[in-house]
Amino acid sequence: MNVKSKEAIAAVTEDGRLVDIGEEEKVKNYLSFADEAGREIYWHSTSHIMAQAVKRLFPEAKLAIGPAIEEGFYYDFDIPRPLTDEDLEEIEKEMRKIIQEDLPFRRKEVSKEEAQKIFAERGETYKVEILEEIEESKVTLYEQGEFLDLCRGPHVPSTGYIKAFKLLSVSGAYWRGREDNPMLQRIYGISFDSEEKLQEFLKRREEAKRRDHRRLGRELDLFSLHEEGPGFPFFHPRGMVVINALLDLWRREHLKRGYQEVKTPMILERALWEQSGHWEHYRDNMYFTKIDDRDFAIKPMNCPGGILIFKSQLHSYRELPLRWAELGLVHRHELSGVLHGLMRVRCFTQDDAHIFMEPHQVKQEIIGVIELADYFYRLFDFTYEVELSTRPENSMGSDEMWDLATRSLEEALRELEVDYRVNPGEGAFYGPKIDFHLRDCLGRRWQCGTIQLDFAMPEKFDLYYIGEDGNRHRPVMLHRTVLGSIERFLGILIEQFAGAFPLWLAPVQVVILPIAERHIDYAREIKDVIFSEEIRVEINDENATLGAKIRKAEVEKVPYLAIIGDREMENRTLSIRKRKKGDIGSFTLDELLKNLKREIEEKVVD
RNA sequence: GCCGGUGUGGCUCAAUGGUAGAGCAGCGCAUUCGUAAUGCGCAGGUUAGCGGUUCGAGUCCGCUCGCCGGCUCCA
Structure with missing residues (x-):
């Protein structure tokens, strides 16, 4: 103007x-x-x-x-x-x-x-x-x-x-x-x-309230929360289907990118946490327990476990970078007032990974993680915001270390031309970080992916590898998540799609609706064939009208309905109804399977 | 943790301090139905918990817990 x-x-x-x-x-x-x-x-x-x-x-x-x-x-x-x-x-x-x-x-x-x-x-x-x-x-x-x-x-x-x-x-x-x-x-x-x-x-x-994951989670029978476990979510069969479909892809993509998977215990001795610095810097958020008179802590992070694996063998520079991914269940004592559905909980599964590498590999590895995060976020059409968090007050390590780490993160962001905001003093106690934030249905931002560069932990644990020169060298460690917490990511997914998941994630992909009792046997035959093709199919053979069955399936946000009556039995076809779109016409079973498989394979988001 | 709000069957919500009720979901029976709700019936609640005031508390008061919206903190 x-x-x-x-x-x-x-x-x-x-x-x-x-x-x-x-x-x-x-x-x-x-x-x-x-x-x-x-x-x-x-x-x-x-x-x-x-x-x-x-x-x-x-x-x-x-x-x-x-x-x-x-x-x-x-x-x-x-x-x-x-x-x-x-x-x-x-x-x-x-x-x-x-x-x-x-x-x-x-x-x-x-x-x-x-x-x-x-x-x-x-x-x-x-x-x-x-x-x-x-x-x-x-x-x-x-x-x-x-x-x-x-x-x-x-x-x-x-x-x-x-x-x-x-x-x-x-x-x-x-x-x-x-x-x-x-x-x-x-x-x-x-x-x-x-x-x-x-x-x-x-x-x-x-x-937006109708997209709230807490409401949809209950309505779609994905998960529940109970007074008996504030901040400790319960996942139902349907919720686990979504999570497992997501994790299948997660595993494939990590394998492709040279990651190996590890798993470390949830309870480890207190002395380990003292050594890692968690006791000093993170104690208030940790749960403790005693076993046979020894003090233990429930892990709030996965890194010390990964470090113990690293230390269990001598490593050559030829192995580096070592990319160890871990779906680690961590517990953190969060203040009661901050709990929020699946977004903010007291136990969650991090899609963690620790990368041990030589100093010259740092930038390339950071770039690799940024690209992986971008792959997953794009898959769901998420828009995300990136923040670079620098050294906090209560932290460990030298200024030089922090400068170097922060610069590496910045360089990677600049090289990929990523827009980002600087968040002074918001880094982890062991290193600076790049965070990826996604938004919920009300526009609230939640941190999901994170890339944390760490020169301190390798020092504390005296990690080393044997270099080309035959001498010991200190590896650089990178902690990262892509989805962040599986729980939080599911919450965001639910809100993004208002519960109507893309076909490949939908807990139930197809529901078969026989019109009358005489169609049930045939419907079961069809169901068995679809099931054998590894498609999640159910049959609604309850004693209800077609309209009522359709309504129920629509409310449950089932992507495809296959209706079977006299006509379909005669022509050996299926009348297909697509979620939110309605009747899309008749298909043979082969055609349907072909279309479903393509949509699943391509992970179509509509 | 802090400030405020809130808590009644699985869910959504009623009930001037005076016998806790409805719809949906569930179960049973009838109906056998063509693209978003067939009909009838049955069952389901120590009103979050504990204590107090009162002849009498879902309702008033106190404490505890959970939940909601923020603050602070974080994946």
Whole structure:
């Protein structure tokens, strides 16, 4: 938008700064709600309106921060009383008034000291605290009516610009995200430039709930969760079919890429975990037990086990890189409040692998893992986000080691031209990592694949191989997952497909529906043939109408239904119904089998 | 772990402090049916658990546990 239209809410200057309408000089273009930056301004402005409403209703409330987020905005308040849903309605009502009043957002530039004085007078202790950390001598304030906030801006010209909004939820949030700080009340909301868009958003959110893996997992009889094992999921026969179909492919692809499979015990002596550094850095997340008076730990990671295998033999440089994959069941004591269906659990199966290699092989191996992860994610049309996490505070190893490891990861990402974000201080305690994040049906991001480079563990365990020169050399170790946790990945898969898995993953691929009792024998014959072709087939011979059987199969999201009545028996054919599409016509058994096999082989995603 | 909410048959939900009920699913019987729900019947609950208030608690209060939405933390 180069011309200032009536939808314009802010502007971008030629040197790339975002400014208010009215402040603009040398404008490159104007922003509206249609622009990402415009939406952010719109949402941020709505958060100011919400804060104003809260201050009107709760004059004692103290303001913390109120940014725009990916979808919407929030504002944190320190209010003595917990807010209820009724309070939210009152706040919404007040916001409507403020929007009606069409108060202009006024920008003011003041000195930092002056700002501190203003906020101190108003009792806004959090704002004063924020000001203490601002280095610039000048700060900007935004004022609409009686409301004043410390803010960089820009904002929409006036409160009347906000056309439709809704407050979505209240929840607790630590001041500055630190556990030891007081807990504030955070109100989440969203706004749009039309009521229709708001309604569409709310509808989309409602529909997303129907894709929730926790709901579908129960409805499709894939898994269950029980009070008796919080965070420890139970997989049912149908869930295991999906997992095993996935793992079949996983094994084939790993074999193809030169991996070998290993398996290490779930319980290992505490001394091992002390040596690996887990005792020092990861103890709070571990479970412990005692056997014959010796202390053991339930493994939270698979690496020490893999290391013991490595150390069980002398290795030559000719063997490297050694790629050892392990579907390892790990247990981690996660805080009770973070458990979430299959996405966040206390025991999960990592599709782990440890690669032991020579230093010069590092980049190539990282590239290999990135490509493998990409293969799996593309298979399901997942879009994913990549993050590079650097050295955390509580970590082991030297700075040089960390620099080298971090650089290697960066180089591999650059070589493959992968877009990524840097996450400072978020690496593992033994090395930096590249993480792959997938999104669930509500847009929440979950880490799945990870590539962690580790120079520390080989040191701790004195790992070595014999080089070409006949001397001992230290291998570099790489920890990685591709799917991440099988549990989490299944959760994402369920939500991605809303339970309607591609044929190759579907727990039941074909259901045969005999129309009347006299068709059952023939239907069983057909079933046996399909079954012998390793296709997961069931027969619904219960005493119900065809319509009812079809409905049941559709609800269960079975990809193909084969209907058998008098006509089919006579012509030796099957009437085929495709999930969500309906009747697709008559096929001979051979034709059906050929089509099914092709669809399975090609792993068709529709 | 923290903040808030919440917990009634397998599932979805009813029940002014006064006898716990419905639909779906399940089971039985009848029906033998042509592309998303055939009919009738039966069974199923110490209202998450423990304690308290009360003549009387699913309902009010307290504690514990689970779950939901966030925060923090992570695959």
